[in-house]
Amino acid sequence: MSDKVACSHCHLEFNENVMIKDEDYYFCCKGCQGIFHLLRDEGLDRFYDKMGNTKLSPPTQQYEDSENFDSPAFYDKFVRVNKDGFCEVSLVIEGIHCSACVWLNEKALHKMDGVVSADINYTNNKAKIIWSDDILKLSKIVDMVRAIGYDAFPYDASIQEVRANKERRSYYLRMAVAIFAIMNIMFIAVAQYSGEFTGITQSMKTLFNVAEGILATPVLFYSGWIFFRGAYFGLKNRVINMDLLVATGATLTYFYSIYITINKLGEAYFDSVTMIITFVLVGKFLEVLSKKSIADSLDIMSKYVPDNINVLKDDKIISKALKDVQAGETIVVGSGERVALDGYVIDGEGSFNESNLTGESEPVFKKVGDKIISGTISIDANIKYKATKDYAHSTLAGLVSLLENAMSYKPKIQRIANKLSEYFSGTILLLSFVTFIIWWLWPHSFAEAFMVGISVIIIACPCALALATPVATLVGLGLAAKRSILFKEAALLETMAKATVLLLDKTGTITQGKPKVINEKIYYKFDLSLLCTLVKNSKHPVARGVLKHIEEQGEIRGVALEHVKEIPAQGIKAKVGNKVVLGGNAKLMQEHGIDISDVSEYTEFYFAYDGQLLAKYELFDIAKKDARESLGKIKKLGVEIFMLTGDHKSSAFKIASDVGIDNVRYELTPQEKSQIVTDFHNDGKIVVMAGDGVNDVLALALSDIAIAMGRGSDIAISVSDVILLNDSLTGLRDAFLISKRTFFNIKENLAISLVYNLITIPLAMAGYIIPLIAALSMSLSSLLVVGNSMRIKFSFKYK
Amino acid sequence: MDTWVVAMMMGVSIFLGGLGLIAFLWGVKSGQFDDEEKFLNAVKFDGEDDLNDFAEQEKKQKQLKKKQNYKPE
Known part of the structure; x- marks a missing residue:
């Protein structure tokens, strides 16, 4: 027994005698050896210290030609030129296992002459590479990535994704400012309000007001910019939205607070300004965070479309770009390849996977004269076929464009909170204005009437309303994620x-998507190992189902089979000594003169040995x-x-x-x-x-x-x-x-915030609200909503 | 008199806190927190060699940029 040795590059362990020995190192394959030497020559063998015990997958050798990356069509689609005149491309790097892989890729690319920067994101394996196209071609960069054992393919870093990230980052910045300010203001507010009870000089009050004012200014105008923008767009579309309420409320309060500070009239409301902005901003951010970006969706579709087609012309196979292939040309398709154009078979035969179109995993057998549909995959067929349409009119292209249409017409259901906040905002603004007018006409000073009017807006703080939906959904999403x-x-x-x-x-x-044996009929007892070895030779789902069924029954040993042949659409034929072994459907049996009597509604698999039917299995894709x-x-x-x-x-x-x-x-x-x-x-x-x-x-x-x-x-x-x-x-x-x-919880939350407003708004209109109570009740309503949302978790615990 | 003491203390502490905030904003803006995994692993790849590599890369970038700008049209 020989010991297992780890490969010096990929760390996978194999028996010593199968390894390639090279000085003191062992390699599992030529690929690993090549990379190991390349890294050593480049002075990048520090990689192995960094990767620790991570196991890599050994390099796969087959790659399509990297020259595709230099074609003008590729540059058109994926490469951008930045303001310095350098080229920029986004690639997905395949094969990244650990942070050392990221390090290696970045270092290897940086060492190349002409690469300005290579930045790889470990979380999503996306790389942004900037290089000078005069010195280096993109294909060379891709060759390098492949040479060190990874693979790269392009993705369209579409504008949508970039925009989504930008929006998210802008929210981070605005929130950081707002949270910093609100935390400081809270400290100051503690001093301010406790002074209310213990005695405080007006000069100290003014000092606190000024400090709060300084902190509140960037919050209103920088963090709160989003609300001004939202209110503007809302007004432009003739909608009174929550943004307008927040923006007017905060701005009016802000200026009124400045007025208080200057005229030394006591406590200002700067804390309310920051609190409204911060809470509603956080609520908005939670929504932005959980918005999906459909940016990557269409990208994947392009993986389904091959770039190059092998066309037969004057007895020679030439590679043509997909869009240049015309109807009437003869196309060569090998096993495993994807068909991009519709047509009919003129030479050869074999099975195709049409699951793209039908959803059924059963392969379809095609012979000369049969129709070939674009988007299907050849399983074992090597055929030539005549294209009947060009790509733009093919089934596949039709599907892609239908899909693009469908995605842009996706219906949007209006959300209950949005609807509610529209009415709410309008009502509050109106109420506040009415309150102001009444107080002013009822002989009061302008300042007093103004303050009562504003207190209506402050107390009707939309915080709770703004948090009602995002907090509940966040809890719901978390709960769902725990259940996969x-x-x-x-x-x-x-x-x-x-x-x-x-x-x-x-x-x-x-259903499970795979046929399973539900009935077996054994006519004569036989060696299960024989059947097992036979069905192992086929990848057909039925054979797989039978194999799984046998393997569950116990110990299987290998049997030597000769002349194993898979007969398309029928089954498998092999020889043991000079006896014929058959496994397959009814047609296979009939063609070999074996009589089968009972027919069932399920998929059938027969097993025969030397002209004698031994067993029958019935398979069905069960639920x-x-x-x-x-x-x-x-x-x-x-x-x-x-x-x-x-x-x-x-x-x-x-x-x-x-x-x-x-x-x-x-x-x-x-x-x-x-x-x-x-x-x-x-x-x-x-x-x-x-x-x-x-x-x-x-x-x-x-x-x-x-x-x-x-x-x-x-x-x-x-x-x-x-x-x-x-x-x-x-x-x-x-x-x-x-x-x-x-959803029920969201409705509860909205109800809580509405009830709260029903109680406090009349109080505010009557002029009973002092700043301390306003600030306290604002927090209380938000806490109620957050606390109520947490109940979703508990109510689901025992189900 | 004591108003001034409080004012000074508040001024200094908010200023210091502000510096921290600005540093954080800079970090977010320059994309240092974009990739949480890399950001956490960066500490493992922080040696003399890496610093040298980085310096060299910066030099190369500058040279490339120069070349690009002087390119005769």
């Missing part, structure tokens, strides 16, 4: 709570364990459930009756699915759609709430609003329950 439910945007909770229709995809959402119970619970919440599937009628109804769904639509194309969503919208319904495949993407993009399974396709996840990481329907149920609970 990710909401991409806080506002979605409210929309989901109002949902009336739930659309479910079948395969992968309700997830928790499906029936979870869907029942959702139904009880008053949500109509529909099942949408691309599958056939019989299996659709079988699953539907298993899980208790009454409404089934079957044999649907992606477009038809999205049409159903639109129809529901026209009926005024709020639609939740749950799916996992590329075929659901259109419907997902159109629905009010799109829910994707965590194991679903990238693109489904990226267009979705909610992701169920554990794939379970219990998660779906919890998502409904949590959003309903949260």
